Amino acid sequence: MPSDFLPAHGGQLRELATEFDIPETSLIDFSASIHPLPPSDALVATLCDAIRARKILTTYPDIHYSALKQAIAEYAHVDALAIAVGNGVMPLLDAAVRALGLRKCLVPVPAFTEYRSILNACGTEFCGLTGTPEREFSIDIERVVARLKATGAQAVLLANPQSPSGRLMRAEELGRLHEAAFALGVTTIVDEAFIDYVPGESMSKTAAESLGLVVLRSLTKFFAMPGLRVAYAVAHPETRVAIEAFVPAWPVDSIAAEAARLALQDQASIAATREINARERRWLADRLQSLGLRIFPSAANYLLLKTDEDRNGLDLWRRLIVEHRVVIRSCANFEGLDEHYFRIGVRTRFKNQFLVEALTEVLRSTSLPATS
Numbered sequence: 628m629p630s631d632f633l634p635a636h637g638g639q640l641r642e643l644a645t646e647f648d649i650p651e652t653s654l655i656d657f658s659a660s661i662h663p664l665p666p667s668d669a670l671v672a673t674l675c676d677a678i679r680a681r682k683i684l685t686t687y688p689d690i691h692y693s694a695l696k697q698a699i700a701e702y703a704h705v706d707a708l709a710i711a712v713g714n715g716v717m718p719l720l721d722a723a724v725r726a727l728g729l730r731k732c733l734v735p736v737p738a739f740t741e742y743r744s745i746l747n748a749c750g751t752e753f754c755g756l757t758g759t760p761e762r763e764f765s766i767d768i769e770r771v772v773a774r775l776k777a778t779g780a781q782a783v784l785l786a787n788p789q790s791p792s793g794r795l796m797r798a799e800e801l802g803r804l805h806e807a808a809f810a811l812g813v814t815t816i817v818d819e820a821f822i823d824y825v826p827g828e829s830m831s832k833t834a835a836e837s838l839g840l841v842v843l844r845s846l847t848k849f850f851a852m853p854g855l856r857v858a859y860a861v862a863h864p865e866t867r868v869a870i871e872a873f874v875p876a877w878p879v880d881s882i883a884a885e886a887a888r889l890a891l892q893d894q895a896s897i898a899a900t901r902e903i904n905a906r907e908r909r910w911l912a913d914r915l916q917s918l919g920l921r922i923f924p925s926a927a928n929y930l931l932l933k934t935d936e937d938r939n940g941l942d943l944w945r946r947l948i949v950e951h952r953v954v955i956r957s958c959a960n961f962e963g964l965d966e967h968y969f970r971i972g973v974r975t976r977f978k979n980q981f982l983v984e985a986l987t988e989v990l991r992s993t994s995l996p997a998t999s
Contacts, residue, residue, distance in 0.1 A: 633941070634658075635740065637956045637970070638853070647948055654948070656972070657982055658956040660790070660821070660929045662851040662904065663974040667896050670889045677885060688881045695879070698888040699859050703844070708864045709835035711871045714856035714878045716820055716843045717741050720784075722873035723841050723860060724749040727814055731780040735766050737963040739790045739818070746784075754778045757963045760933065763923055764792040768804045775813055783808055786818040788825070791958055791970040793925025798828045805830070809839040816841045820858075821927035823849035823897075824904055828926075831861045838863050841870070848928065849900060850890045855883035904928045908973045914983045915971075918990055929972045931958070934990075940966030943989055951985035 632646050638659030644651035677683045689695075692712045700707040713719040724732070724746065731752040734742050746753045756774050758764040771783060783804075788795045796804075805815045819842050822829045834842040842861040847853045857879055860870055879887075890896070912922045912930055921933040934940055940959065944966075947953040958968035973979070 633957055633960055635960065637972070640954065643948060643954060647945075649949070649952065653952045654954050655952055655974075655978060655981065656954050657974060657978075658954045658970070658972065659853070660848055660927065660970070660972050661853055662849055662900055662928060663972075663978070664900070664903070665851050666886070666890060667893060670886065670893060670896075673889055674882065674886055678882070683881045683885060686881070688877050688879065688884055690876060692879065692884060695884045695888050696859075698891040702891040703829070703831045703861065705831050705835040705861055706864075709861050709867055711860040711862070711867050711874060712879055712884075713858050713860065713874055714883075715847070716818060716845045716858045717745055718874070718878065719843050719858055719860045719870070720745050720816070720818070721749060722870045723816060723843070723862075724751055724782075725873045726866070726869040727782065727841075729781045729814075731778055731782075732816075733771065733774055733778060733780040733783040735771065735783075735785050735789075737764065737789075737791060737958065737961040738784075739786060740961060742784060743962075752780075754780050755962060758792075760921075760923075764789060764794050766796055766804070768800070768807060771804060772807050772811070775808060775811055780813065782814040782816055784816045784818070786820065787828070787830075788821045788925065788927040790818075790821070790927070791929070791956065791961060791964070791968075792923050792931045793821075793927040793929055794923065795825060795828060795926035798830055798833075801828075801830055802833060805833070805837070805840050809837075814839050814841065816843065818843045820845040820848055824901060824928060825926045834861045835863065838866065841866060846887050846890060850887075852883075852886060852890065855886050857883050857887040904973055907976060907979060910976070911971070911973055911979045911983070914979075915986070918983070918987060920986075929970050932969050932971060934967045934969075936967060938967065940969070944969070946989050947985055950989070953982055953985045955982075 640654050696707045696710045729751045733754045736755045743753045834840040846857040916922045923931040944957045956970040958964040959966040
């Protein structure tokens with residue numbers, strides 16, 4: 628069995644199946660933070676009708692994405708002139724970093740591993756600020772401001788809710804951080820890939836009306852469309868124009884743009900997604916905590932958990948895959964975390980129950996060493 632193999636991202640089932648020599652179709656994925664229910668039948672049927680009509684295939688996408696931007700504007704309650712569309716949050720982050728000409732960027736960690744890759748590709752220095760489990764990885768504004776002053780960073784980049792912790796920073800608090808950073812001439816970039824679960828805490832409206840603040844949002848996670856790479860940035864129109872200058876023409880194809888537009892207007896599915904996630908997240912957190920695992924507060928569709936320090940975390944991760952076909956996200960390759968931390972996506976009750984049973988068995992058979 629491989630001893631040092633660890634995927635760089637969640638959801639890499641094909642890679643795992645090859646590495647462990649097991650059928651990909653047998654794996655149950657808890658490692659990717661995607662809502663477990665796919666887009667609605669009505670959305671799929673409408674897309675199929677559009678494809679059968681052929682026009683969506685035979686004409687170029689609207690280079691301005693007017694219909695999609697209008698749907699985003701209505702959904703996020705912002706002016707369409709403040710919206711830039713891209714094929715994923717990371718390409719938009721790349722465009723924002725280049726547009727702002729950032730030389731140094733402060734990133735509270737643990738954080739999404741791609742942030743460092745994007746900053747490196749842009750020639751921007753990554754300045755980390757490590758959070759602590761004792762504070763549940765909450766962001767201390769005074770620490771951030773002090774670190775900004777010490778490093779001379781031109782921006783601070785953070786996710787809200789955070790990944791992989793799921794920790795939520797309230798909009799009022801995040802607004803104070805933005806104001807303090809802006810007073811230093813620092814831009815705040817907020818990755819809101821999971822804010823759709825708590826939309827009232829979004830900074831989108833503030834970003835649309837203020838300089839020095841950029842919000843990045845995704846339709847991949849909440850709307851369960853990772854195969855269609857659609858995301859958007861919200862920023863003051865002046866900043867939005869600068870960002871779009873670094874986004875290639877037609878970044879999103881016509882089918883993806885139409886799917887995104889339809890999903891944003893499906894109010895029934897949006898409400899159901901939030902209700903299902905809140906209910907199942909509470910249920911799963913309670914069951915995992917009853918196993919003696921530490922569960923961190925989350926406002927997203929995943930939970931960060933920690934096992935005992937004396938337990939071999941990578942062995943636990945591998946045994947879940949090999950013996951139970953359950954894939955969770957090891958956080959051993961997240962800065963600021965180690966092999967004892969795992970991120971678990973919230974799924975349906977049946978799958979969540981299966982995970983709890985698998986974890987119960989693995990934890991029982993890999994008991995901690997006896998103390999003398």
